[in-house]
Amino acid sequence: MQYPWPYTKLDPEVTRRIAHDNYFGGACAYGASSAIIHQLRDKIGYPYTILPADMFKYGEGGAVGWGTLCGALNGAAAVITLVAGDKYHQLVDEMIGWYTVYPFPSDKSNQYAQDGTFKEYKVQKELPKNVSGSPLCHVSVTRWCKETGYASGSPERSERCARLTGDTAAHAVELLNKLQAGQVVSKFELDETTEECRTCHAKGKDFEIGGWTRGKLKCTNCHEPHENPFK
Amino acid sequence: MQYPWPYTKLDPEVTRRIAHDNYFGGACAYGASSAIIHQLRDKIGYPYTILPADMFKYGEGGAVGWGTLCGALNGAAAVITLVAGDKYHQLVDEMIGWYTVYPFPSDKSNQYAQDGTFKEYKVQKELPKNVSGSPLCHVSVTRWCKETGYASGSPERSERCARLTGDTAAHAVELLNKLQAGQVVSKFELDETTEECRTCHAKGKDFEIGGWTRGKLKCTNCHEPHENPFK
Numbered sequence: 001m002q003y004p005w006p007y008t009k010l011d012p013e014v015t016r017r018i019a020h021d022n023y024f025g026g027a028c029a030y031g032a033s034s035a036i037i038h039q040l041r042d043k044i045g046y047p048y049t050i051l052p053a054d055m056f057k058y059g060e061g062g063a064v065g066w067g068t069l070c071g072a073l074n075g076a077a078a079v080i081t082l083v084a085g086d087k088y089h090q091l092v093d094e095m096i097g098w099y100t101v102y103p104f105p106s107d108k109s110n111q112y113a114q115d116g117t118f119k120e121y122k123v124q125k126e127l128p129k130n131v132s133g134s135p136l137c138h139v140s141v142t143r144w145c146k147e148t149g150y151a152s153g154s155p156e157r158s159e160r161c162a163r164l165t166g167d168t169a170a171h172a173v174e175l176l177n178k179l180q181a182g183q184v185v186s187k188f189e190l191d192e193t194t195e196e197c198r199t200c201h202a203k204g205k206d207f208e209i210g211g212w213t214r215g216k217l218k219c220t221n222c223h224e225p226h227e228n229p230f231k
Numbered sequence: 232m233q234y235p236w237p238y239t240k241l242d243p244e245v246t247r248r249i250a251h252d253n254y255f256g257g258a259c260a261y262g263a264s265s266a267i268i269h270q271l272r273d274k275i276g277y278p279y280t281i282l283p284a285d286m287f288k289y290g291e292g293g294a295v296g297w298g299t300l301c302g303a304l305n306g307a308a309a310v311i312t313l314v315a316g317d318k319y320h321q322l323v324d325e326m327i328g329w330y331t332v333y334p335f336p337s338d339k340s341n342q343y344a345q346d347g348t349f350k351e352y353k354v355q356k357e358l359p360k361n362v363s364g365s366p367l368c369h370v371s372v373t374r375w376c377k378e379t380g381y382a383s384g385s386p387e388r389s390e391r392c393a394r395l396t397g398d399t400a401a402h403a404v405e406l407l408n409k410l411q412a413g414q415v416v417s418k419f420e421l422d423e424t425t426e427e428c429r430t431c432h433a434k435g436k437d438f439e440i441g442g443w444t445r446g447k448l449k450c451t452n453c454h455e456p457h458e459n460p461f462k
Contacts, residue, residue: 003283052234055313058323067446068300082286092289138446145443153436205384212376215298215369222453
């Protein structure tokens with residue numbers, strides 16, 4: 001089968017519901033990927049009929065519970081790359097960046113839980129929102145728990161991640177719809193502090209000035225800022 | 232197509248070479264996944280003939296350069312999950328744990344680079360080893376660079392990640408071969424310090440004692456240890 005695979009416009013709201021509900025059938029990475037794959041299976045058929053979304057189950061909890069990349073992002077990113085071809089980099093980068101600044105769960109997910117649009121759930125009540133500041137499961141879950149007072153093993157935290165899975169899959173579909181329609185996909189801009197750190201501390205050729213690292217994670221999540229000698 | 236997909240025993244050394252060389256055709260996640268998928272395509276045929284390893288390209292640099300989950304782990308984990316069925320959790324957990332304590336690049340990868348077994352490369356010389364202590368690309372690359380003095384944008388760092396991709400794919404195949412042969416796959420044990428932290432700070436029901444987080448990342452990579460009040 002030729003790469004990339006065919007895509008047809010999907011409804012973000014249907015995707016939000018399926019991804020949320022499928023979270024309870026195989027967690028975050030399965031929820032996000034299966035929502036898109038199963039819809040394309042219904043609308044396009046082959047080759048989606050042979051692709052098992054089960055293969056993304058390992059993404060749960062940031063890869064079998066290790067707390068690395070959020071599984072909703074991981075599962076959605078795989079499907080984006082499958083259908084976006086050489087445009088995958090821009091779309092996945094935008095999705096990850098969006099995730100780090102978006103207050104989850106969305107109003108729509110909170111509403112769908114309360115009004116019964118979602119069919120599977122741990123709790124139906126409105127859940128408090130927060131911004132994770134990171135695509136890492138560990139950081140995303142920890143900050144939400146500490147800001148809301150819910151334990152990480154609580155039904156509310158699980159439901160929060162289900163709603164976040166719906167929100168992330170819906171956003172992925174919005175990006176793919178834009179790509180297919182030939183519309184511009186916005187480019188995510190890192191925050192000023194991280195960009196300033198990255199003027200020295202990024203993938204670079206010069207070890208001496210700090211070119212011994214890589215990544216776009218927010219530096220101050222784990223590191224103390226230091227005086228910039230070049231400022 | 233029924234999940235899980237069929238598997239047949241692969242040669243870890245052939246896998247190490249293909250994954251290393253394919254790194255230069257699509258980076259770490261593509262290198263690791265394509266090495267396994269393309270061999271299964273040759274040996275089994277359908278359905279591997281229709282699965283594009285290109286769909287894992289987004290994993291590079293810890294997901295389009297964000298520095299989260301190492302792409303070699305991400306790509307290999309997807310293929311493990313595709314063929315291991317309900318045993319994926321144990322195998323992927325073991326692989327990630329192994330990665331955090333393994334001194335990359337392996338002697339074999341260093342040897343294959345020097346003796347011309349690898350066909351694609353940035354540099355052929357022996358490269359210094361280190362243990363990353365983390366499955367995160369950001370930490371893995373940064374520590375190797377700081378311990379060796381090579382810049383993150385250097386040919387040596389790129390070659391190091393190519394050899395690590397070969398080593399990780401070879402390990403994934405060793406695990407799958409064991410699973411297929413009905414042999415016991417060892418269970419990765421976290422270090423004592425992290426396990427002690429996790430007695431309170433893990434996915435838990437009790438917020439008050441510290442059950443507001445999740446993950447298996449080494450706590451002291453980013454956090455200062457505190458006095459354990461229960462000790």
